Amino acid sequence: MTVELQGIGRRFGERWILQQLDLKVGQGECVALLGASGCGKSTALRLIAGLDQPDRGHLLIEGEPMDRVPARQRRIGMVFQSYALFPHLTVRGNLDLGLRLRGGPVQDRQQRIEAMLDVVQLRELAEQRPAQLSGGQRQRVALARALLRDPRVFLLDEPMSNLDAQLRDELRPELKRLILDGPQPVIYVTHDQVEAMALADRIAVMRHGRIEQIGTPQELYDTPSTTYVAQFIGRPPMNLINMDDNSVIGVRPEHLNLDDAGMDCRVLNREWHGASQQLLLDSQHGNLRMICDGGVSLGDSIRVSWPSQREHRFNASNGRRQ
Known part of the structure; x- marks a missing residue:
């Protein structure tokens, strides 16, 4: 399973948000799109998910063009920054809603939900509503919902940016266990270079709608191709003389x-x-x-x-x- 972006461009008015974006993510690989606000990383994710359409270029999943495939048929598991949980539903209800909309026997849905509650370690909280959960617990519900879609591709849009530093440290191993160690390609959007370096196999540093450099965390740290990457990767940033x-x-x-x-x-x-x-x-x-x-x-x-x-x-x- 692969995801490939070929010359993707997206324009709003006269301004190009994405310019000639080329990227290929392989099976079981996690690629982080890293960059400052407004660089186009979340726009790229929306295009892959089918929530928006490019003005030029092509998107392929497993070699199949996605240009005319609606979002609901792309089998994308997406996790948002805001969790996007229904506040009036319990944990179990949030997990069941997506399965119910897609149809299938009730017993099968229940078995999958019960198994998933064990996977994300939320069985004891299954009857709680989102407001009764911590930020880390809400994010695990969002991850569980994405997993239940049995997706071909995972898209994560700054999934831990609303958590404090300690919770992010605690959730990173869970994220790797649940999603990053699986067979699906993962595209992970973040502005946090520490998070990107800790989780991604490769990092694509974005600037002004383009990929400035792509490589492993060590490659970007040891051999930055531009002064922008040199100062973006590493804390504190590189001294320039x-x-x-x-x-x-x-x-x-x-x-x-x-x-x-x-x-x-x-x-x-x-x-x-x-x-x-x-x-x-x-x-x-x-x-x-x-x-x-x-x-x-x-x-x-x-x-x-x-x-x-x-x-x-x-x-x-x-x-x-x-």
């Missing part, structure tokens, strides 16, 4: 070192991050970020350097990797 030869040197904050023979800097800010601290430094090249173990205080004058093999070089005119 303008040179005199129309180039930009990029250095990750964790690759800066204290060095008595290095460049003069002054500590403008310090944040503790558990075992390490993040420093904001004033230097001759502007502000730089640095990760170190400790021993540095606010206002200190220090010297820093970095190993040449850790440098990334980019063209200053177009931002592309040299």
